[in-house]
Amino acid sequence: MSIKFLAEDDRPREKFLLKGINSLSDAELLAIIIGSGNKDETAVELSQSILASAGNNWHQLSLLSIRDIMKFKGIGKVKAISIATALEIGRRRARQEISDLKIISNSNDAYLIFKNQMSDLRTEEFWAVFLNQRNKIIHITKLTEGGITQSIVDVRILFKTALDHFSTGIIVAHNHPSGNLKPSKEDIDITHKIKEAGKVLNIQLLDHLIITQDSYFSFSDDGLL
CATH class of the missing domain: 3.40.140.10 (Cytidine Deaminase, domain 2)
Incomplete structure (x- = not known):
């Protein structure tokens, strides 16, 4: 089941537009990055699984290699790279904030x-x-x-x-x-x-x-x- 078949409130992109980015859970944010799930899980459910494997901790998730991320069903190289890229963007943003000191x-x-x-x-x-x-x-x-x-x-x-x-x-x-x-x-x-x-x-x-x-x-x- 893809995101488009979910109730509108459960669609991360639509929820973003209707309620703002702060309304999204971590799994919903990650679901937007990966775009789609697999035949057994929606993108949100797959994202929940990925985050759970890292203790629901973005820092721990950032320690996973591309190969580690690709172990999840429905996550190929492109999606794994997208996840790693998003985490690196967050890291660089934090660096720029600290550099204001x-x-x-x-x-x-x-x-x-x-x-x-x-x-x-x-x-x-x-x-x-x-x-x-x-x-x-x-x-x-x-x-x-x-x-x-x-x-x-x-x-x-x-x-x-x-x-x-x-x-x-x-x-x-x-x-x-x-x-x-x-x-x-x-x-x-x-x-x-x-x-x-x-x-x-x-x-x-x-x-x-x-x-x-x-x-x-x-x-x-x-x-x-």
């Missing part, structure tokens, strides 16, 4: 910058925020991406980027896909290297954050800088 005053401010970039990644990435003397954000960039357990940053590239943007302060961050917030020996070593290199160039390492799905560890707050 112009000055970083503490570790939580920095965390808000990084979490939308890194909290739901399956592999480690190393990012940096470059600041001026008033701790105003000049530039944000990803420097490296690695495997499941580590991402190594080239200190020379980090400081070349800082010099290119006339930065006087740096906050770096990397994620732990495992969810473990405890810094490893490698994390501590690279933090020390960055700090010491910054002293030579008069560019201060203000903090190093470890990001997980729902929390962070701050080297500065923990007295490790």
Whole structure:
């Protein structure tokens, strides 16, 4: 049964037009993206199944691969890509909202910058925020991406980027896909290297954050800088 045979109130597109987007459930929003269901489920019912598999959590759904999404009956490559694209649009919108924060005053401010970039990644990435003397954000960039357990940053590239943007302060961050917030020996070593290199160039390492799905560890707050 396709959406067109449902009662008008149950048609996501028509409901959108009649009552507004806020009237739609998560499953109805996803149903609009996939367009149609399968021979046993309407698009809304299929969407409910997909969301239920991810604990009805958009973040958990965003962690599924295209192959994972295609395991659902009626979801081919095109629909799976459409779902992944919609989730990425939402992620990028969140990043742009956070980027309105112009000055970083503490570790939580920095965390808000990084979490939308890194909290739901399956592999480690190393990012940096470059600041001026008033701790105003000049530039944000990803420097490296690695495997499941580590991402190594080239200190020379980090400081070349800082010099290119006339930065006087740096906050770096990397994620732990495992969810473990405890810094490893490698994390501590690279933090020390960055700090010491910054002293030579008069560019201060203000903090190093470890990001997980729902929390962070701050080297500065923990007295490790």
